[in-house]
Each structure stands twice: as structure tokens, then as C-alpha cells.
Amino acid sequence: MGRGHKRHRHTPRCALGRFSSSLLGTRIGTSAQSGTSLLDTSMEKKHITTLRDVCLKAVHCHFCLQNVGAGQILDLPADLLKDLLPFMNVCQLDELQTGLELKGVSTYSAWMKMYRKLVVREQQRTFATSQDVQEEVMRQMFAQFLHHPSNESGLRSSIRLPTFLSTAVKYVSHVRLSRYIDPLVSLLVEEPLLSSLEKTVELLQFEWVGPHVSQDLAEVLNFLVHRFVDHGVVKHLILNCPSPNFLTSLFKERCHRYKPVIPSQPRESLMNLMSDEDGPCNKKLRWDKTACSVLHRCIDFSPGCRTPCQDLKIQSLEVAVDNTEHFLDIFDLLPTFDSLTTLTLKTPYRYFFPIRMIEEGLASALVSLSSRPHRSLRHLALSLLQRGEPLCALLQAYRELKELDVEIFMEGKRNDQGKMELEGEVLLERLSVNMGRKRHDADFLVKVLRACPHLLSLEVSVMPLPRGHSQKVLINTIAESNVGLTSLCLWDLNLSDCLEEIVEMLRVCKLEELHLADCRLLEGAADKAESLRQLVDAVKTVPSLRKLTLSNNGLAEGVHVLAQLFSGPTPSLLEYLHLGTNFIQPADLLRFAQALSSHPPPRHLNLDISTHPRDCNFTKWGEGLDKLRSFCHVLTDNWRR
Numbered sequence: 001m002g003r004g005h006k007r008h009r010h011t012p013r014c015a016l017g018r019f020s021s022s023l024l025g026t027r028i029g030t031s032a033q034s035g036t037s038l039l040d041t042s043m044e045k046k047h048i049t050t051l052r053d054v055c056l057k058a059v060h061c062h063f064c065l066q067n068v069g070a071g072q073i074l075d076l077p078a079d080l081l082k083d084l085l086p087f088m089n090v091c092q093l094d095e096l097q098t099g100l101e102l103k104g105v106s107t108y109s110a111w112m113k114m115y116r117k118l119v120v121r122e123q124q125r126t127f128a129t130s131q132d133v134q135e136e137v138m139r140q141m142f143a144q145f146l147h148h149p150s151n152e153s154g155l156r157s158s159i160r161l162p163t164f165l166s167t168a169v170k171y172v173s174h175v176r177l178s179r180y181i182d183p184l185v186s187l188l189v190e191e192p193l194l195s196s197l198e199k200t201v202e203l204l205q206f207e208w209v210g211p212h213v214s215q216d217l218a219e220v221l222n223f224l225v226h227r228f229v230d231h232g233v234v235k236h237l238i239l240n241c242p243s244p245n246f247l248t249s250l251f252k253e254r255c256h257r258y259k260p261v262i263p264s265q266p267r268e269s270l271m272n273l274m275s276d277e278d279g280p281c282n283k284k285l286r287w288d289k290t291a292c293s294v295l296h297r298c299i300d301f302s303p304g305c306r307t308p309c310q311d312l313k314i315q316s317l318e319v320a321v322d323n324t325e326h327f328l329d330i331f332d333l334l335p336t337f338d339s340l341t342t343l344t345l346k347t348p349y350r351y352f353f354p355i356r357m358i359e360e361g362l363a364s365a366l367v368s369l370s371s372r373p374h375r376s377l378r379h380l381a382l383s384l385l386q387r388g389e390p391l392c393a394l395l396q397a398y399r400e401l402k403e404l405d406v407e408i409f410m411e412g413k414r415n416d417q418g419k420m421e422l423e424g425e426v427l428l429e430r431l432s433v434n435m436g437r438k439r440h441d442a443d444f445l446v447k448v449l450r451a452c453p454h455l456l457s458l459e460v461s462v463m464p465l466p467r468g469h470s471q472k473v474l475i476n477t478i479a480e481s482n483v484g485l486t487s488l489c490l491w492d493l494n495l496s497d498c499l500e501e502i503v504e505m506l507r508v509c510k511l512e513e514l515h516l517a518d519c520r521l522l523e524g525a526a527d528k529a530e531s532l533r534q535l536v537d538a539v540k541t542v543p544s545l546r547k548l549t550l551s552n553n554g555l556a557e558g559v560h561v562l563a564q565l566f567s568g569p570t571p572s573l574l575e576y577l578h579l580g581t582n583f584i585q586p587a588d589l590l591r592f593a594q595a596l597s598s599h600p601p602p603r604h605l606n607l608d609i610s611t612h613p614r615d616c617n618f619t620k621w622g623e624g625l626d627k628l629r630s631f632c633h634v635l636t637d638n639w640r641r
Helices: 002-024 045-062 070-074 078-087 090-102 108-118 130-147 161-171 181-189 191-200 215-231 244-251 289-298 324-336 355-370 390-397 443-450 472-481 499-508 528-539 556-566 586-598 618-628
Strands: 174-177 203-207 236-240 316-320 342-346 379-385 403-408 430-434 457-461 487-491 513-517 547-549 576-578 605-608 632-635
Touching (some): 078 090, 078 108, 090 130, 090 161, 108 130, 130 161, 130 174, 130 181, 161 181, 161 191, 181 191, 181 215, 191 215, 203 215, 355 390, 379 390, 390 443, 430 443, 443 472, 499 528, 618 632
Parallel strands (some): 174 203, 203 236, 236 316, 316 342, 342 379, 379 403, 403 430, 430 457, 457 487, 487 513, 513 547, 547 576, 576 605, 605 632
16 A cells, blocks of 8 residues: 555556656647647636646746757747746856746746745835846745755745755945854855856955854855955955954955965865755855864965955955953954945944044044055045044144045033144045034034035034034035035024025025925025025025925925926926925825926926824815826825824
8 A cells, every 4th residue: 555655655666757748848739828738628617728838837947048058948939938937046047047038938937936935025026027036036946045045935945945045145345244154154165156156246344253162163164255256356345343453354364365386185076074964055054173174274374365366456344342341453454455445334332442542543543544655545434533623733733635424423522623724625525424412512614514515415413402502504505615516415403594695695605406305494484485495585586406405394384485496587496305294284285286287397396295293184285196197297205094
């Protein structure tokens, strides 16, 4: 009985395999249009459909392109190929992609189905072409393999690991090394795979997993970083809390790395040491002492470097540091980064550092870097400054910066204010300053702006002033010293008493973008409509302005005044207007739409009216939206009752 049951279980599979082979032939015994089969035209249609699906599934499980050949698959009729698409895995689709597109068979729906399995619904996006979805699916699957090797989506369940990796590697340009050692080892033991990644990966993200990391994992991570950085094409490097030893070996001890390969030393494959008793190779790899010993021989730096380590070519470096000593190590290394154009320094523990020592160490490192003949640093981003005054010292130390992003997170010390002065001009073109929630005076920022006549973009966020102070000085300084600005973003600043200064600034600046978000523009105004009208008249005097943000400024019932932007002999040429979070009611919106319809924008306007109260008259709100949509692209929240 047991043997009979076994034969009964395997016989249909053999028959299905033979039928699948015939299904793959160029002369198929099935009509793609009618869905009938030459086997038995009297069979019921539902039975034929079921049998067809079973055969397609069998093809998906058993055909191998290496044995069958892509040409034989592509010889099938287009209608049959369309039916076969949902049953193909990613490697099969990738191999047949070009041929299918040439035959007029779109793979977009098949790739999108895979994409939706990989990405949560809230983060899903649309794509223009099949190739775009294909590349994203491959990148997502490769990232999932590295970061969550035990949590497969099911898309790799029928694919051998080496086959999948050799297919996906063509699309990988960003690799984040994780703490899972098994997938990292699989990159090591397949030398062609690692060599291929070296040619494609331009962004490498590396997270050090703490002082208690095992020696095996530390060696694997160090070696992979070494291969990518010293023998690959990595240009952008992100390091999260690296150890000093790692930083030193990566950036300083480079001349001691290369040794010729010892030909007599065999390079064993760890795949032979992994247990395969639970299924195919893409099951979780087994890690044992024997594998560790082989790994130590495989990743030894001497046999790993078949060519001399190349000169450092990192262009962008982002480092998150949690220790003062680590900061100082980076500052010691900074003057040697000739190829570096962008440096980002972060810290997760801001309040426990001797900030003065860090600020002085960074300034000293920038002075040393400025003396090198081939320096390239142009963009500096810092989230570790405690006071505003060191900003002047940094610009004084390295005057060739073009872009500077700083976050100042604690209240400045009053006895330090006013001591540092910037002498001469600096070449800064973009400046972004976030002052946090502590109260500062803006003296240091005024000094910086006066020394930056070439500034093109300025962003100032969250700068509460002490009582009795005003932002008038800041606005006046911009109008006097930074007339070349093309983009100005002021967010969460109290500008309620600065309308006159803003109007004057607009008359002299050549702005293309103006963002005044949460600036309380009309707060305290005796006649809000008249104040808004003055602002509208000033905006119309700037013919270059294309983007205007007035969100979260309490415009409310005065919003209809903004329709005058597009009236008169010189209407504004705005292409984007953001009025979100202004508590606009349905009647106000309808009035704005009616006023705008009498003199619509000369260019198609993108109008953002998102984030408004939900307790409103939806009928009147919808009427206003319909009127606006006849000459605007309206961005809203899609309210629901």
C-alpha cells in the first residue's frame, strides 16, 4: 500500500513534466484565443483551464534557462508568453526581459506584482517603465537578503542562491552591511560576485555593531569594506559609530595593505562547508568552527588583494560618532582626505561631549586641510554645534566651502558672543541653519551673512529670539548683503513686525523661491487684508519668482486677496503656491476660486491647500475645488466625511 501510494504521488508529476515540455514547444497543441486543447475538444472549459494552469505552474517550477535556452522560450506565441509571465521568477523574467519586450509582451504587471510583495503599501510608488520596476525589485530583494536573511518574501523560494545573487548584482549600487554574518559570508565565498559588486556599488553604508561584536563578524565587515573602498568604485561612504581602529585602518594605514597573492595557497569555498540537509542553498547558511577557520584563510588581507590598493577616492563621507575620542580621530584624518567633497558629522548623544574641544578640533582640522594643494571639500554638514559663534570660526578656517548645513542645539553662552569676527569674504553659496528651540540672538548669523555676498540659497529654521529682539535685523541684512539670493526659506520665525522689511527685501532681491512657513506674518496686523495686499504687490515686482510658500500663517478669510497675484498688467509668473495649514474655510476657498477665475494664472499653477480643518461644508468645498481645477493642479488631503 505504501509503495502504491508513492507511485500514485509521483506519476502525475512525471506526466505533468512531459506535458509541460510539450507546452514549451514551438508547436503548441493549444489555441491561445479559444483556450481549447487538441487533447480533447469535448472536455469542459473549466477543466481545460485548470489543467493549463497546472502545466504553467509546472513549467515555472521545472524549466531552467541553462537547459532549455531563452531562444526556445521566446519562440512561444505571444499570448502564451503573457499567460506564462505570472509564473516566472525574477531570474527568469530578467533573462527574458529584452526578448519579451521586442515581441510586444510587457512585463510591467509581473514586476509590479513582485514589487507590491516586497514593499509595504504606504511606501509603494509608481514607475514609468518595466525596466524601472525591474531594477527596484532587484535592489529590494538584494537588500532584504542582506538585512533579513531569515525573512524571505517568497520570491526567492524556488531560486538557488548563487543564481539569484548573480542576477541581482547587476542592479545593486547601494549596499548596507548588516550584522547578519551568513549573507556576508555568501558574498565572500563567491569571488565573481564580490568582483561584480566592486564594479557597481557606489554607496556603501556600514554600521558598527558595538564593542561586543564577535571577532569573525568584525573581520568579515572590515574585509568587505576594504574590498569595496580599496578595490571598488565606492564614492559615498556612511559610517555609523565606527571604532577608532576601523577608521585608522581605513584611512591611515593604507600603504601597508598590499602584498602579492601567494599562488600556492588554495582558496576554498565555504559553500562546501554549509549544511544542505534542509533544502536548497538559499536556506539559512550554517556557521560553524570549520567555516570560521576557512573564512580566516579566505579574507586574510594578503590573498584578498590581488592588485595594489588604489588611492582613496571617497567623495562623500557621513559619520555618526558617539565618543569624543572618535571625533578627534576623525579630525586627525580629515586633512588627508584630498578627494572628499562632502563631509557630514552627526552625534546621537549631544549633551555629554566637551563641545568646546570638538569645535576647536574641527576648526584646527579645517585649517590644516586648507593648506593642502589638492583639497576638494566644498560641502560641510554638522549637527553637533552647541553655540552659534563657532560658525564664524569654521568659515574663517576654511573659506572655500560652498555649502554649509548646521544644527545648533543648545543655548549659546553670552560671554562668548561678539568675540569672533569674519574678515574678508567667503565663497559660501548655500547656508542652512537650524537653531533648535532654545533662544538665541542672531548676531553671529548676521556676521556670517555680511561675509557671504555670493550666497544663492539661505534656509533659517526655528530661531526664537530673546524678548525685545526682532528679526528686522536679519531681513535687513539679507536685503543689504545677499541680493544675489535665488532661494530663501524662513521657517518658524516670528516675522509679525517685519512686513515692511520683507517688502523692501523683495524689491532688491532676484528670488526664484520664497518660503515663509509658520512665520506669523499677519499676527497683530490691524488690517490683515491690507497687509496681505502689500505683500502681494511686492511679490509681483519679482518677475523671477516661481515658488511661493505661505503655509501656516493664519491667512484664513484673507486668502482671496492672493488672487490679485495674477491680476493687472504685470501678473506674477508663479508656478507653485503653498497655502496649506491656514485654516481656510469652504466659503473662503470658494471666494478665492471665484476671484482667481476672473484673472487666472498665466501659467498652469500647482496649488497646495492641504491640511485644513475637517469640520466644514463639503459641498461648498467641493464646488471651490472644481472651479480651481479648471486652471490649477490642486494638491489636497482628499478629505473624507
